Amino acid sequence: MTESTYRIQGATGEWEVVIGLEVHAQVVSKSKLFSGAATAFGAEPNAQVSLVDAAMPGMLPVPNKECIRQAVRTGMAINARINKWSRFDRKNYFYADLPQGYQISQLYHPLVGEGAIEIAVDEKNPEATKTIGIERIHVEQDAGKLMHDQHPTMSYVDLNRSGVALMEIVSRPDMRSPAEAGAYLRKLRAILRYVGSCDGNMEEGSMRADVNVSVRKSGAEFGTRTETKNVNSVRFVMATIEHEANRQVDLIESGGKVVQETRLFDPGTGTTRSMRSKEDAHDYRYFPDPDLLPLELDDAFLEDCRNSLPELPDAKRHRYENELGLSPYNAQVLTAEVETARWFERLLGEAAKAQGKPPADVAKQAANWLISELFGALNKLGIALENSPVTPEKGAELLALIGDGTISGSIAKQVLEKMLETGDGAAAIVEREGLKQESDTGAIEAVVAKVLADNADKVAQFKAGKEALFGFFVGQTMKAMQGKANPQVVNELLRKALG
């Protein structure tokens, strides 16, 4: 367990920051939480609105089992208690984006109880972890969206999002720095994406956070917190905390008091401003929704949820280290995003097949190539891994050529570039470009002899003790053979020739 050393330096000394996050994650499901309307992002305004979503008179909500299933699976993925008996409550307030005049949510009896997530604050040191408690996950309806730019004096309402299922994932106030909050969000997003219960796309608003921040002197009671609503990127969440913590310290040290209030983050200035204070807070008049019966889950349903869970990032990372022999860093990089892990596992499977070896024997080669070669090349081209023209199958073909000595690692770099350019297979490129590695001892011996003869002065210096010149001879030999010589053979023959 690592302890955060993050502190705000105030005039009166150091201040500790206490952070809790309420993350709203849009559930991946074809239809909404209580209606059959579609949930796809980007549809024409009001094209995905059922009579229920528009709260027409006499319309009734019917729970969508798939949304419940996704929330239960998410709860299981954070090792949380799943409540077999839960209930929906109405949260009453008036707003034009809320057709029913209430949001169906879960206040008194949430679907998911206590759980936890392990985060690693330092990417380079994935073993140094900290556990962040999760208080609960409840399921609720999203609201619609107001559009203020369609008419000079009127606002328009788009109800496409109205009724879409959200999971509200409420953390304990266990985070102590912007970095921890960032790590928590990234880890949570990774888990959601592994589980497939939320796409984690913060730009499209399918994941957003309410950021609770307070400050205190080390060891003191929690201070009064503020809640900054609807922050929609990891970077903004970190900026919110940074700004809010400093603002609170300045306020307290100049004799003021932090008031419990709701604030808004302005991405333009990186600052927060007050939205409404506790005094103006709504009285939501929560009460059990009489249109819905309590949600009772049976063992078969829970078993089905559990069986449908994939291997989760922590388990995968440990397996990569223990069974595949990857370094903690590589294992961390490959498991941080589900797409990367999937890509890697396909590459590993194909590579093992192509080389006729068990996966553990090709894992390091595959991991190193993916992380240091393909990631870099794609990065330069600005292409995401999912869209890579070099597929895992094609990557495995390239790895096989390296593995059996057909090409050297440096030639492989050239081949990869050509593959990315043309989309052709590695073997075809090696054949066409004549890049096949020369391992024939005789041919290499002849070149070595010529290199040594041409550089008799350097040979003399080498023999006189300037051993660093060995690299020069290797380079000259490789250059003479257009890089195609097997470097191991070149090394051996040079050592022999130089005695």
Place this chain on the structure above:
Amino acid sequence: MTELTELGVAAIRDGVAKGDFTAAEVAEAFNANVAAAQDALNAFIVATPDKAIAAAKATDAKRAAGEALGKMGGVPIGMKDLFATVGVQTTAASHILEGFVPQYESTVSQKLWDAGAGMLGKLNLDQFAMGSSNETSYFGNVISPWRRNDGGNAPLAPGGSSGGSSAAVSARLCPAATGTDTGGSIRQPAAFTGITGIKPTYGRCSRWGIVAFASSLDQAGPMARDTRDCAIMLEAMAGFDPKDATSLDMPVPAWEAGLSADLAGKTVGIPREYRMDGMDADVAKSWDDGIAWLKDAGARVIDIALPHTRYALPAYYIIAPAEASSNLARYDGVRYGLRDLPDGAGLQDMYAATRAAGFGAEVKRRILIGTYVLSAGFYDAYYTQAQKVRTLISRDFTAAFEQCDVILAPTAPSAAFALGDNIDDPLSMYLNDVFAVPASLAGLPAMSVPAGLNREGLPLGLQIIGRPFDEQGVLNAGLAIEQRAGFAAKPEKWW
């Protein structure tokens, strides 16, 4: 041949099937009655004679083609204007929904049309089903076809909230009508007008497409001339609906076929808590008559205790307004219905203006009560406490039904009162539901059957409450009373 409008559901269904008359003739006869009574009784908000004729012709065509007719084949009915009807204005008798024309049909009304019924029109009611006299309707109160025998001709209340339904059935404007019952809204108006009405077990009839008042209590049911007609119509209305999460996933029994007035082996419970101090003497007498009739039908009659009865009405007037305050939040002027947008108004101003203009006084009163009892600091003292009372009431019934099969009680504490009598005193108005509300809170099937006339010549009803899902037991006890009461009175036509 009797006049067609004197016929009930079974008689029309059978007569059409046999070819004694056509469904179109029936529809025309009732259409004429509807039109002739509208100015005097104001039972309908909208008449739909063309719909009645179209449905009747469809039934006649089916018969001509030799096809089977539905359970309600050829029967025109009135539809309480709380049920959404596609293409026909649906208002809940509120200004806020005036002009609202749904693009959807409520499950219950659709089932009735599928069973061969036709629509004579949308019936008046208390606004959002909140009221016991029909005086809260935005479209003017319904006037009962009944008059006291004192020659005073004071306009009487038809009961509420299904007052359009009760007036129309008793005045022969329709052979049957739909009602909804949240705290007595089928049973009390049925009692006031000398007709029969049953509220089935909560969940029997889908609530989908019925404008919500209090979701945990609202339940649709039939209002008709007699028990058999109610059984027939309830069969057509009931059934599981996946669109209503509180709908009962159970088969619909063949209630009509199961009708039997032989109560041998049955035990009837008489709840002593319902016998209140200062009870109306005629009501008390009709209750005693009911006991005698049920004994005559073979039942054993015992005293039972429902100890928490006196807490039922206060609990109801917390729970129902609480749910209503939330259910009615959707009428905000944004998407449909009335919008009052004063010059330069913002969103909050629009809400305030729209809801101030759109809701009637009684609706506002209940929204205020409901908002209050749910608000922070009061929730536990009111809402939580009321839910506990509700549980205790249910337990009272569960315990009672270990001793008896059905419970007999008066439907309402008095016969129909004159319009205006209670309008300025909401508490005495609320007391009308004192006998009806316990069964609503417990979700039990309960019906009202006519028992006789009081000394003023006005009908009195008896209420039968049954076990959950035992509509048959309730209907059978109702039939036994009906056969012995011999209630044949009908309002003298003065309109």
